[in-house]
Structure formats: C-alpha cells, structure tokens
Amino acid sequence: MEMILEFIESTGFANADVPSLVMMAIALFLLYLGIAKKYEPLLLVPISFGMLLVNFPLSPLMISPDNGQPGGLLYYLYMGIELGIYPPLIFLGIGALTDFGPLISNPKTLLLGAAAQVGIFITFLGALAFGFSPQEAGAIGIIGGADGPTAIYLTSMMAPHLLGAVSVAAYSYMALVPIIQPPIMRALTTQKERAVVMEELREVSKTERILFPIVVIVITGLFLPAALPLLGMLMLGNLFRECGVTDRLSKASQNELNNIIVIFLGLTVGAKASAEYFLTVQTIQIIVLGLVAFAIGTASGVLMGKLMCKLTGGKVNPLIGAAGVSAVPMAARVCQTVGREANPSNFLLMYAMGPNVAGVIGSAIAAGIFLALLN
C-alpha cells in the first residue's frame, strides 16, 4: 500500500500546479499554430514540444547533475545554446542556403538592411524605459532584427533567463510577417511609389560570388570582432556554396547539419520556457516591445526606401525596404505580394532579396554591437 501511495505521489497528477498546466496549454497552442497554421513549423514545433516536455510536473529533462547523478537530456543539449554553439551553426546553414547575388548586383540595398535595424535600437531604449537592465533591453531589442538565431545567440549570452520569451516572440513575429508588415508598408507609401518597376539586376560573376563572403568577413571582422561567430559562420557557409569545390560540405551544411541543429536548438529553447521564467509581466512586456521593434524596423526600412526612391529619381521601389528586417525569405515575399497589388506586372521578389539578406548581416552586426558594448 505504501508503495502505491509513493507511486501516486511521484506522478504528474499529484504534483501538478496551475503555472505548469498553463505553460502546457501555451505549448499545445503553439504546437497547434506550428502544425495547423504552419507558422514557422520547423522551429515552432520543436520549441513548443520542448516547452511541453519541460513543464510536466517533476519533469527530469532540464535538471542539472547532482550528487553524482547525471542531469537531464535537455540540460546537456542546452549547453549548445549556453556556450553559443547552435546559433552560429544555424548561420552556417543559412549561409550555404542563401544566394547573395541580388545583394552583390545591387549593393546599395545594404542601406535598406541597415535602416531596418533602427527598430532594434529604438526598442532597446523602450525596454530600458520599462525598467529592464541594459543586457535584457539588448536581448529584447534584437527581436526587431526578425532573425531567430541572432536573437537566441544574443539572449543566451546576455539575458539567458529571457530566452524562452524572446525566442517565442521572435519566431511568432517572423511567422506573422505577412500580417504585420503590409499595413505599415501601405501606410507609408503612395500607390505610385508601390507601382515603381525597378531596373533589371546585372549578372554577377562567379568570382564576385566567391570574393563576396571573404570581403564581408574581412571588413566586418575588423570593424566588429564580436560579430564574428555569427557572420563568420554565415560567410563560411556561403563560401562553401559558391566556391564550387566544396559541394559536399555545402550540402551537409544546408541539410543534415542544419536540420540536426534546428532540432536541438528548438527543443532546448522551448525547454527554457518554464513557468517560473515565462509566466511573468516581463513576458508580456517583451511580446509588446518585440512587436514595436518589428514595426519600427519595417517602417524605417520603408522610409529609407522612400528616400532612395527620391534620390534615384524613382528607380527604387520603397516597398523593398521592408525586407530589410531579415525574416528570409518571408519579408521579400511580402514585398512581392504588396507590390503586385499596386502593379500586377511588377516582380519585386529578386530586388527584395537584396535588403532581405542585408538584414541578416545588419542584425548580426547589431548583435555584435550589443555584445561589445554591454557584455
């Protein structure tokens, strides 16, 4: 009888508490969004499942080693985030998957990528005003970069206790790009500006493609060594893709390695979203500030696009500025959709990919700045 009672006491039913149940409900809701609504499913499914696993009462998955007993599975996998390993490896895969051709052929779109990072720094100020510490404010501001691995990397380095809330906010807003961005884009541009047809992009030579990652890493590495872990891996992945002699490495970075790291990253980020860290007023503030960051980033990108449109005598469609917030390639697709509403024969996708990938570089630089100044 005593054994049965002990068993009952060791079950989740006997130890369930309201915060854990709420977190499990949130995890199931996110799982629903990932599977049924297809909101960033490759990340939202492992994140929400990790969140579910770790919020079971008495869940052993995140416990640390104690008295010679080993820790939980996710505790060890989480070391990959704590030590800053997974996000740069994700960047390796992104680099191998990304065609920087549109950016190389139209390098002025880097300015759009830079302008869209303004949201990060304005939100940083907003978060400070809400009473967050500078490190926490930096982690919250980076949500505006709409770049999941960068947000995770910076948060794990500067405010690991916010990792769950920041990553859920970052990936939720990335998934909601088609809903958040179009009203801002339409509000800031005229019908005539949205209908601008851009000049055809010049062809980019193989040598340029090979030199691009080397040039980028030499310049940014000298400017901001703190950004090297992310940008270094991004450019290495791209060099694998473009140099023509490392096809196997390129394919491994794009597929096997990337998929494995996505599973580890998603699970462990979700595992960090336990009730004690997640169910706080701070989480609501982070979600609101994240939306502000994203909206300001979109607006500043579009405004820079308008400026470039004026300066070039109407040769730049300002809509492509919105793609500067990263969220590759979703933000570029949104530009294409909104552009075609104004001019059905317009084809903005290739042009928007320039600022889109510039945004990835820009947000990694912004993360490096926070690391250099605040850590």
Added chain:
Amino acid sequence: MYGFDAISDNNGWFIAAIGVSIVFTGLIVLSLVIAQLHKVLALVEKLTSKSEKIPEPKPDIRIPPADPNDVETAVQVFTPLIEELSSEFQLSELYALAKEYHLPHPHLSIRCLLESGRLQPLGDGVFVFVPNCQE
C-alpha cells in the same frame, strides 16, 4: 528606475546612437566595396588577359519572336533550358539560365509559365516543369 531616467542612467542614448552609427557605417563601407568589386575584377582581368580570346560558341537555342504572355511560346523556348536543369529546380536557376541565353523578358515568361501551371511548386522554393499541363 523607469522612463527617461532609466535610459539616461544606463547610457541608453549613447549606446543607441553608437549602435545605429556603427551599423550604418559598416554596411555603407561594405556597400561601397562591393559596388567596386566587379570593376576591380574587370580591371584585373583586362590587365592579366594576354592570350587571344577564343570566341565562345553560341548556344543552340533558337529564340522565336517572343511574346512573354504567350504560354506556348514560353513553353517552346524554355523546354530546352529546363532540360539542362535537374527535374526539380529553383526559379533562380531557370532565370540565370534564361539570362545566359539572352532570352527576352525572362521574368515575364517565367511568370507566364507559373500562372499557366506549367511550373508547379513543390515547396521550399523548388519547382517542377509540366509542359503539357491542362489549364
């Protein structure tokens, strides 16, 4: 501490201003360097190319008078190009090939093929060619 006091106390204004400045400076420098890259390469190529250039044979792709909205013409022109690609390909690859063969209106023709269902999306940006699709 909250509000402007918290921002000032944590050097927020300074960090934000420096941050924005560094992002812009870094990306402007990158932009300038990348904009010159192809010119430098062309110059280097010009200086180093001493041997006589052998003219490249023209590809055997016959280009009929192109109406980018005519699906059948687009299918006829793009079929030999798509045969050079793998069975599943990305639109950027097809576009690059069309540019290589100097086909007129590649964007419009590819869009025409997409809208007529001749290019079917398989997800993740990958497409397959269906030359005899019934609209």
